[in-house]
Amino acid sequence: MEPHIETVIDRNRMMVSDEIAIRIEDMNKWYGNYHVLRDINLTVKRGERIVVAGPSGSGKSTMIRCINRLEEHQAGRIIVDGIELSSDLKNIDKVRSEVGMVFQHFNLFPHLTILENCTLAPIWVREIPRKEAIDAAMHFLEKVKIPEQAHKYPGQLSGGQQQRVAIARSLCMKPKIMLFDEPTSALHPEMIKEVLDTMIELAEEGMTMLCVTHEMGFAQAVANRVIFMDQGQIVEENNPHDFFNNPQSERTRLFLSQIIRH
Amino acid sequence: MEPHIETVIDRNRMMVSDEIAIRIEDMNKWYGNYHVLRDINLTVKRGERIVVAGPSGSGKSTMIRCINRLEEHQAGRIIVDGIELSSDLKNIDKVRSEVGMVFQHFNLFPHLTILENCTLAPIWVREIPRKEAIDAAMHFLEKVKIPEQAHKYPGQLSGGQQQRVAIARSLCMKPKIMLFDEPTSALHPEMIKEVLDTMIELAEEGMTMLCVTHEMGFAQAVANRVIFMDQGQIVEENNPHDFFNNPQSERTRLFLSQIIRH
Amino acid sequence: MTERNPAFVRGEMLPAREPPAGQTGLLKLLRENFFKDWLSALLTVMSLIVSVWFVCSVFPWLFDSVWNANSLSECRQILAGAEGACFAVIRDRWTQLLFGFYPPEQYWRPVLAFALMIVALAPILFPPVPRGLLRFSVVFPGLAYWLIWGGTLWLPVVVYGGFAVGAVLLRMTGRLGAGPGAGLAIVSALTWWFVAPGPVTTVLEQLLPLSLAPVASREMGGFLLSIVIGVTGISLSLPLGIVLALGRRSKMPLVKTISVVFIEFIRGVPLITLLFTASLLLNYFLPPGTTFDLILRVIIMVTLFATAYMAEVIRGGLAALPRGQYEAAEALGLDYWKAQRLVIMPQALKISIPGIVNSFIGLFKDTTLVVFIGLLDPIALSNSIRATADWQGIYWELFIFIGALFFVFCFGMSRYSMHLERRLKTDHR
Amino acid sequence: GTLDEVKSRGKLNCGVSSGTAGFSAPDAKGVWQGFDVAFCRAVAAAVLGDPMKVEFVPTTGQTRFTALASGEIDVLSRATTWTFSRDTDLKLTFAGTNFYDGQVFLVKKELGVSSAKDLNGATVCIQSGTTTELNLAEYFRINKMTYEPVPVDSSAEGERQYQAGACDVYTSDGSNLASVRASFPNPSDHVLLPEIISKEPLGPIVRQGDEQWADIVHWTESALFAAEELGVTKANVDQLADGSDNPEINRLLGKEGDLGKMLGLDAEWARRAIAAGGNYGEIFATNLGDQTPIRLERGLNALWTKGGLMYAQPFR
Amino acid sequence: MANAITFPTLEPHQAFRLSMLLNDGRYRSYTIQIFVLMCLMLGIAWLVDNTIRNLALLGKDFSFSFLWSTAGYDINQRLIEYDTQMTHGRAALVGLLNTVVLAVLSCALATIIGVVAGVLRLSGNPIVARLTVVYVEVFRNIPLLLWILVFGAIMSEAVPAPNAFKGENATAGMILGAVAITNRGVFIPEPLFTRDLGTLNLGIVEPSLNAIAVLVVVIACVLISRVLVRHANRVQSQTGVRPVIWWKTMTVLAAPPLLLLWALGFHLGYPELRGFNFQGGFQLRNALIAMWLGLGIYTGAFIAENVRAGILAISKGQTEAAHALGLRPGKTMRLVILPQALRVIVPPLISQYLNITKNTSLGLAVGYMDLRSTLGGITINQTGRELEGMLLLMLIYLSLSLIISGSMNAYNARVGLKER
Ligand SMILES: Nc1ncnc2c1ncn2[C@@H]1O[C@H](COP(=O)(O)OP(=O)(O)OP(=O)(O)O)[C@@H](O)[C@H]1O
Ligand SMILES: Nc1ncnc2c1ncn2[C@@H]1O[C@H](COP(=O)(O)OP(=O)(O)OP(=O)(O)O)[C@@H](O)[C@H]1O
């Protein structure tokens, strides 16, 4: 494994407030009879950056998708930004417009230009005037360093560029929390770095982030906490330093040895 | 940049004859109105190994493809092995059977086994008896170290193995010159080395090679000359040592710095 | 809950638990699937009503059917006023619907030909079947012709001889280059076909008679006719379609234009006008005095029709091949035709098989249109059955029988082509 | 000429309708039966010596003339009306009339219609592509009535539509309608209106320009009429062929003179034609007459001596 | 690049040699094309020569003058004025209009059925999904001709005759007192005007001015409502909030046409049973209905598959991304899913339209008087002009097809996804 991240950012410069951004209590989820998530308990404070790791099928994606209700949980509570997720549609809408999400396969809208991708939700959900939405979008596109691509279509960009657009698109909704689900795993190796750089920049600005990733370099550089999941449960939770250098659980150790060898 | 090549081969052991293998004189090529290749002049002697480098879109592939007339040039001359490439189809056929080419994406024939891939052209172009063609193919497959895969289909092999088959397939035509167009750039990093090793072995046997690649380690280890192209022209031409340590042109310097940082 | 700071390690793993009540069981299944919201509930209820109504209205009629009678009036007597189908007509006429007026004592011939067809198709459609059988696939058309039309076996043999003559000449003239060599081969094969069949066949037949009772194509009807027209149309259109597809992709403007015009013309007019051309106009276009079998004329037009569609299917297959395949073949020194034959076509055809099967289904269904020019396909036979005094007035039973047979054929094939498509998808990954 | 072609082929190609009860339809064994069919068999017997050496080619209203013109069939025996434009413009030769028909209307009794003049506003089923269609249009036009045509493409289809009540009236040739009516479960619920609105002389047709062949077809037909006039039947033809005291019978059956040769056939041609299905009267009776479900009266098709129009040209 | 070594110098311009016609890439393609052209010309010449000789042999000429002779036959469904004394050309025009009407009606029906079935097949409801599968498979795998015959039979066998509506103990009744479904067709109320503005004489057709007036007003209203929508878009892009305009557009769309209709004295003419048949109202003949249902339902099965494929082609990720951005399901559908699905669905949809148009030629089977039955049927049969008639017929069908496929290409060019 090549570490893509050279600079470890100054963790102290980024304050973590005491406010709670996400709180998950005894959350359980089943797919049919299959128990995917078991008694998940997790509290994320505003400004915290959490990396979720774990073997494939351990439920990482499912957990993160429960947070903006792309999946429904069946027991326990999820409270995001003070709003409890239930089947109340109003609450779901509120939560979704506070939480941005970046997917593994970008999921840009191929029939819209980059700029339209970024302004779609602000215009139709936030009901911002088009002019303002465009300005905001251009601002975020500059931030991810591709303002010059604004009028192209997603199909015309490279994978790394697309993923950066996806991040900008989420940012345009000015979310308080960002969820990332393996944002770099569908990318060519040369492009991983440009996406990770963007994410680090975001972290430096104090965004609350919950990030499923196997980029351990990123975890070491950015995370406040690393969460290790297996078989639908949180197995270990630790600060990055201890997590990597002194893992407590047998499973974590096994996982890390595999990851690093690969 | 990781150098994949540890051994620098003994250049003196490989003689460069005085015979001319390829001669390109004032060659120009246009795509529509776009001038891709401008006044290319290049002479390659038998046994020489030349590496072509340059930024994306600089016309490297186009130049190399002109040499076996996969692309047509519009002005100037290309003389390969004493045969001038013109629209005379007989000459083109002759040149093509003297020149082997390896592509970035292998381009093996997926409906044929490895062995059939290797014997197809000898049987149908050179009109060699099948028995002999198979013997020759097995010989070259042994050389690229995959004789045991002979009866599999390309889809069942890894990228590195496929590229080695592609090399063997070219060799089966007993070409006097081999062209390589970024043979390793579509490969996973672990597989690059096995392909480069094969190419080095070929170089050691004195094959005339023209190789577009960004593997600077390979260039340093094997090449007699490195050619740097930009905007459709040859900008610099030098021996590898000077090329890397003491580049003459500003553009080369810039390119090398990018390549090495990335 | 507890604040876990800074570190948390789970001691022992939680076991999987059952989902809470209301999350499983029949009730949930019903609620989630059938009554999720009012729309879904409405649809469920409506579907149930439609199904029940259909079953109630059709099943009594079907179950109360009469199989043993010699005419419709006899059926009516047996039913004595009750609602019921009179499938006796099928019992009476099913051989006619299947074979037309093919001589009954010869039925084994088309049946055998059909069975052999499945054997011949096997190596193409089912990869596990040994490739050696492909040789049989090549021989099959001649064999089938002989079985179905009868006459001497030597005729197809001599016709195959034409290919052999062409192939030998192609070998011998290889030095001349591909163009003239192929030209010479084609000319010699054509000459053979024009000159040889008559005398050579007679001589061979005298030496070793191998004859079946000849059957005129006029005697063929029903599904036999549909299958003959459909299968011949598709198999003849395959080589022509390949040529046309290559023509359409050609860089030569004239060749390309001709191909495009032909394809678009054929695809732009209804099949029925082509059939009318076969029956009304073809005689105008041929030298005065030539007449030949209507079925042959129909097969010619149907082949032209299928060729246009086939060309588009194969063009799709060609387009799906990456450019690299062409370039690799070129770089190895293969010329255009060798590259096509050895590298491009085998792959393009394999990709196109589902499309070809679908074209065949379409064509097979379209063979019913020959009823308009007086050929006795199943629908035409159903008309003439209804014209006899015994079965005047019968209707649904015949349609159900014909429809069911078509359904079985086409559904089977379409399932198979879907299966192929899926397999292709995984093959490619 | 056509004669040589037929002889060398060994089969007569005869165009018939693909299904008209009583006139032509294949039975369960695929053997064609009917009035038109019997006529073709007679020609085949005369020319080739075997009534079974006929290839029946089903034609539709649309394809029939083309099939003849292109040489696909040698004779068209498909209840085709002899009209001026067909004879001249379509370049056909009518070899004589073997069935005199006329267009009539079939209606349900419950409608209470007794004359075609009461049909104003009625819905009429009609086979498209036939002369019937034109006659119908003209009749309603002359009588200043309107109607709603429902075109159908076969007799069976027209009959079904009529029975289902999709049209009030079914119009077609009288013979056809009589057979249709006869096949109904209760024929007495339907009436044929008295008006005959057209003349429909039906008969076999050959290509224009081959006089010999036209003569053969015409005289075969005539031979069948003559046989009825002279009392030659299927049963007694062999016996009479050995010689009789009527010279015309002798000429007809080849005992005297060489009429056959003049036609390009052998002497026994007429004998075979008669032996194939009997004389005209017998053919009529077996296919259309009282013993059949069609139960057609001879009417105009009786011999001229019995008040009909059938009249054989002298064999002399 | 100076090089001391001697090198075989070749003449820069080779003289032309005959063998270059075959061996030189530049000339060979000309050689081949000229060869192909010659073959083609020879083939065409052969066909034309045969045709001329055959025509001479039959004593026929090649002329389209038959189009101007009296047709003499009747056509029951006519959109423009026609009677038996008019010409064959006129009859062909009537047939062409019938073809077009049938094609348009069938395309609409097939689209509706196809979209509904395609969507239902994807619905989570297993009964409904199963039923749609049955529908799709049954219709796709049985020949269209059989379906047309079946619908023809249903329309004449399973539906009451007009006299079932008659008398005290009528066994059938009209739906809402306005629509009568009989085995001679479906009778629906027709629009009538008490104030007739007369007709406009355009030579071939004489459309009623009332209809034109209504049409003009409706088009104008649609244009105005488009302006309203555009205004709403502008407001939205300036302020972010989209004004509620549905009631305005409804008013604009509905009020003026209604007013005009009232002014013209619009009322409905109901069908009434008189004499043999229903009179008044608008008659949709059985043949039309059988063809319409047959074509519509049969093709609907194919369209359903296209629709399903189109929706499935839009990955679940698109919906999830839209949801994650906070878009509600309705807006997700309108802004994200539909625009993408349409790109996938429309091209095969248009080729189904092409099929429908070509398949209208099966009208013969149930006696529908379309172009093929008039020009390609009775006219050819009566005049014996099969060569001219068939050529004309093919040309007309070809033009219809080209128009349709042209619109498909235009659509593809407009919406094609941009790729790298
Ligand atoms: N829609 C679904 N229905 C049923 N099972 C599902 C569904 N989605 C996921 N699963 C199952 O739930 C488990 C957890 O899936 P999840 O995608 O959350 O894992 P993950 O940790 O994200 O794995 P990966 O690293 O491969 O993305 C897996 O076993 C998966 O097979
Ligand atoms: N078929 C073509 N038609 C038009 N332009 C082309 C075509 N092929 C290549 N080009 C253009 O020609 C230029 C040179 O392309 P070429 O592929 O030779 O570059 P390269 O040096 O090989 O780049 P890379 O490192 O990306 O492979 C590029 O600008 C490319 O866009």
Ligand SMILES: [Mg+2]
């Ligand atoms: Mg996951």
Ligand SMILES: [Mg+2]
């Ligand atoms: Mg390149």
